Amino acid sequence: MERSCHESAPLLGRVNRIAGQVQGIGRMITENRECPDILHTISAIHAALRGLESKLLEDHVRHCVTEAAADATQLDRRMEELIALYKRRLA
Template structure:
């Protein structure tokens, strides 16, 4: 049996895509730093910045999901499933 894929309209799609483009650029920068034998600590600082940026994207998506998808599911009497799904995602994010 094929599972149906859920979709949604991202209310902050443009901002999220812009952040992800910046992250892509940072990753390419780290690639160049390693190729050019840059100092390890400088590379680690850039990796830390990327991890922080990814966390911000995750939190923005989590906030949008909570305000829209979860709120709508609660209004539509499917709140328990939406909350369980939200908690599963939060547990995965904090591993």
């Protein structure tokens, strides 16, 4: 599935914010900031990544899997993708 610019913009916004937070950790280390401050930022990055992951998974199910429902072979492939994603998430 190809994303439209309208769908990509919010995802790219999230990625850019996450990238800024990661760069901020480097600055914090350079500035000898307190460990709890750095760890708090790392925790925020984890939460932001989980949010991005959740949104992408939701989009995948709502669009890719739903579109594949009309073709049994395509649906099987999409279901295998979901199962593989789930298993990797648990590992």
